[in-house]
Amino acid sequence: MAKTDYQLIILGGGPAGLTAGLYAARDQLEVLLVEKGVVGGQVLVTDWIDNYPGFPEGLTGSDLVEKMAAQVARFGLKTYNGNVVKVELSAATKKLTLESGEELRSRALIICTGARPNKLGIPGEEKLTGKGVSYCATCDGPFFRGQEILVVGGGDTAVQEADFLTKFASKVTIIHRRDTLRATKVLQEKAFANERIEFIWNSNVVAIEGEKEIERVRIRNIENEEKEIAASGIFILIGTIPNSEILPLEQLGADEHGFIKTDEEMRTRVPGVMAAGDIRSKTVRQIINGAGEGAVAAITAQHYLSELD
Amino acid sequence: MAGENVKHLTDAEFEEYVLKADLPSLVDFWAPWCGPCKAIGPVIEELAGEYAGKVQITKMNVDDNPTTPGKYSIRAIPTLILFKGGEIVDQVTGAVGKTQLAAMLKKVT
Numbered sequence: 436m437a438k439t440d441y442q443l444i445i446l447g448g449g450p451a452g453l454t455a456g457l458y459a460a461r462d463q464l465e466v467l468l469v470e471k472g473v474v475g476g477q478v479l480v481t482d483w484i485d486n487y488p489g490f491p492e493g494l495t496g497s498d499l500v501e502k503m504a505a506q507v508a509r510f511g512l513k514t515y516n517g518n519v520v521k522v523e524l525s526a527a528t529k530k531l532t533l534e535s536g537e538e539l540r541s542r543a544l545i546i547c548t549g550a551r552p553n554k555l556g557i558p559g560e561e562k563l564t565g566k567g568v569s570y571c572a573t574c575d576g577p578f579f580r581g582q583e584i585l586v587v588g589g590g591d592t593a594v595q596e597a598d599f600l601t602k603f604a605s606k607v608t609i610i611h612r613r614d615t616l617r618a619t620k621v622l623q624e625k626a627f628a629n630e631r632i633e634f635i636w637n638s639n640v641v642a643i644e645g646e647k648e649i650e651r652v653r654i655r656n657i658e659n660e661e662k663e664i665a666a667s668g669i670f671i672l673i674g675t676i677p678n679s680e681i682l683p684l685e686q687l688g689a690d691e692h693g694f695i696k697t698d699e700e701m702r703t704r705v706p707g708v709m710a711a712g713d714i715r716s717k718t719v720r721q722i723i724n725g726a727g728e729g730a731v732a733a734i735t736a737q738h739y740l741s742e743l744d
Numbered sequence: 745m746a747g748e749n750v751k752h753l754t755d756a757e758f759e760e761y762v763l764k765a766d767l768p769s770l771v772d773f774w775a776p777w778c779g780p781c782k783a784i785g786p787v788i789e790e791l792a793g794e795y796a797g798k799v800q801i802t803k804m805n806v807d808d809n810p811t812t813p814g815k816y817s818i819r820a821i822p823t824l825i826l827f828k829g830g831e832i833v834d835q836v837t838g839a840v841g842k843t844q845l846a847a848m849l850k851k852v853t
Contacts, residue, residue, distance in 0.1 A: 472841040473783045479839055480779060497779030516841040534843075565820040565837050574778055577807070578819045647817055668819070 441467045443736050444531065444541040446519060447678075449476025450722045451712025452547035453503045454729030455736075460510035462737050468507075469531065469539065471518045475500035476549045477675075477713070478722055482573040482599050487722050496573070499722070515539075522681050526706045542743060543707045543736040546682065546695065547729060550675035550713040550720070555587065559643035560671070567649030567668045572596035575668075579604050584668035585652060586610070587640055593672035594618035594626045600670065601631040608633045608664070610640055610654060643669060677714050690716040701732035707739050749792035751802040755809040762802065768828040768852035769800040770845075773821050775807050780839035781822040787842045791849070798853050828852050 443459055445452045448470035459466040473479070481496030490499070521532040522544075529544040552570035554560060560568055569575040572586075576599060584604045586597040589611035595618070597607045609626070614636045616623050626632050635654065641661070642653040652669055655661045677693045688696045688704040694716035701709040711728035713720050753761060753771065762769045772788050774781035792801035806813045806821060816825065816832075825835040826848055834848050 470841065472844070473780075473787065473839045475779075475783055475839070479783050482779075495779060497782045500779075500783065516843045518841075518843065565823070566817055567819055569820060571780075571820075574780060574822075575820045577775065577777060648819065 438467075439537070439539050441465045441539070441541040442740050443467075443543045443545065443733075444469060444529065444539060445545045445547060446522075446531070447476070447547035447549055447712070447714075448474035448514065449547060449549045449712055449725060450478055450503065451549070451714075451725040451729035451732070452476075452545070453507055454726040455545045455547060455711060455733040456512040456514075456729075457503075457507045457510060458730050458733035459736065460507060460512040462733070464737060464740065466512065467539065467541075468512055468514045469519060470514055470516055472516075474504050474514065477551075480571040480573050481722075482596070484722065519681055522683060524683060524686060524705045524708055529708065543739050544709070545701075545729070545732045545736055546687075546703075546708065546710040546714055547712045547725075547732075548678040548682070548714050550677050550694075552671065553674045553676050555640060555671055555673065557640060557642055559645070559649075563643055563645055563649050566647065567645065567666075568643060569668065569670050570672070572600050572670050572672070575670075576600050576603050579668045581605050582667045583608070583665070584670065585640075585664065585666045586670045586672060588672040588674070589613060589616040589618065590672070590674060591618045591622055592674075593670075594622045596670060596672055597632055598622070598626055598629055601629055604631070604668075606631055606633065608635055608666075610635045610638055612639050613637065640669070675713065675720070679714065692716075699731075700735045701728055702735060707736075709735050749796050749801060750789055751800060753802045753804045753809070753812075755804075755811040758804070758809075758812045761800070762827050763830040765800060765827075767798070767800050768826065768833070769802055770849065771825050771827065772801075772803045773806050773813050773818050773823045773825070774803055775805060775821060777807075778821050783839050784822055787845065790842065791845060795849060795853070799849055824848075826852060 442465040445468045478496040485493040518534040523530040531539045583606040638656040679693045695710040709732040711732040712725035823837045826833045
């Protein structure tokens with residue numbers, strides 16, 4: 436890598452990072468976007484998007500990512516593919532250490548590392564991941580054609596993806612720990628109307644069992660009664676946790692779940708460090724506000740940099 | 745373009761082309777409906793160009809070829825498996841980046 440010093444580095448290439456990159460590149464800042472995998476973040480695993488304006492027919496997550504990536508490429512945003520292992524922040528310099536040992540430095544930093552699916556943390560889950568345990572209906576749903584599968588969760592993602600999974604599975608049973616869903620009304624109505632979807636209320640999955648692949652799961656209800664259900668697949672869609680392991684959270688300021696707190700201009704407590712997207716402490720995590728926050732963060736970064744000069 | 749360096753494998757070709765090959769092979773198990781698979785497509789093509797003659801970079805459509813993914817218990821894609829001498833050297837699932845895949849290929853080059 437030739438150049439190591441930038442005015443602005445954006446850490447993470449989901450919708451927030453890509454939008455921040457779009458604004459910064461159009462502003463002609465010396466900017467680098469660092470992404471550990473491929474750009475797109477969690478949008479890549481979203482089957483269908485009907486709530487991002489400008490696409491009246493809706494579109495797939497990967498198509499939206501492709502369009503966002505093409506748009507930033509048009510303005511020459513530089514991206515670097517690498518895994519950051521350490522983030523050191525001072526008012527003057529923000530330093531990122533990569534797995535390769537290389538270092539990148541910038542005067543301003545926008546953190547858009549996002550979030551990832553939460554796990555149940557129960558026996559068998561780790562061992563059978565990719566062998567019937569899944570966190571991504573779009574990626575893995577078609578492997579379960581004609582089979583009976585389970586979905587855990589009661590939020591938007593769980594209910595929407597359960598509906599999606601009935602395209603393949605003969606029956607989808609939603610297991611939810613409460614007796615009502617948290618998902619948006621329109622999604623709930625669609626799920627209740629879908630005759631391939633059944634519900635098990637007030638129950639937690641306590642173990643996932645099988646040798647080479649899933650054979651059954653054990654659930655326990657609020658009366659503490661346990662039972663076994665045969666299933667070849669289980670989709671765990673119970674919200675997200677922040678990708679914050681490499682971040683100095685105490686210095687940045689975070690909520691009790693590890694999401695970063697910012698003001699309305701996306702500033703963290705550290706001068707010159709902004710956060711945007713799902714990594715932020717907030718209640719609504721949608722593509723549209725992630726992108727919006729990326730735009731605000733880039734403009735804030737631009738103001739910060741111009742005041743330094 | 746590097747695209748022509750990516751060999752599209754079928755179940756019938758797998759044993760001869762991968763397991764019995766002198767060169768190591770990376771097999772990208774994918775399907776057209778899989779967003780993350782689509783996203784790593786360009787990375788696979790770039791690697792195919794860079795590793796031509798050193799590692800066979802291949803793709804297998806799991807919809808058209810169910811036998812091989814079944815044999816390796818693949819129930820999530822993209823799954824990328826690196827083979828050498830008929831054995832699995834390494835494997836990874838998800839939309840991984842070029843740097844990580846290059847590090848994986850270092851094990852056989």
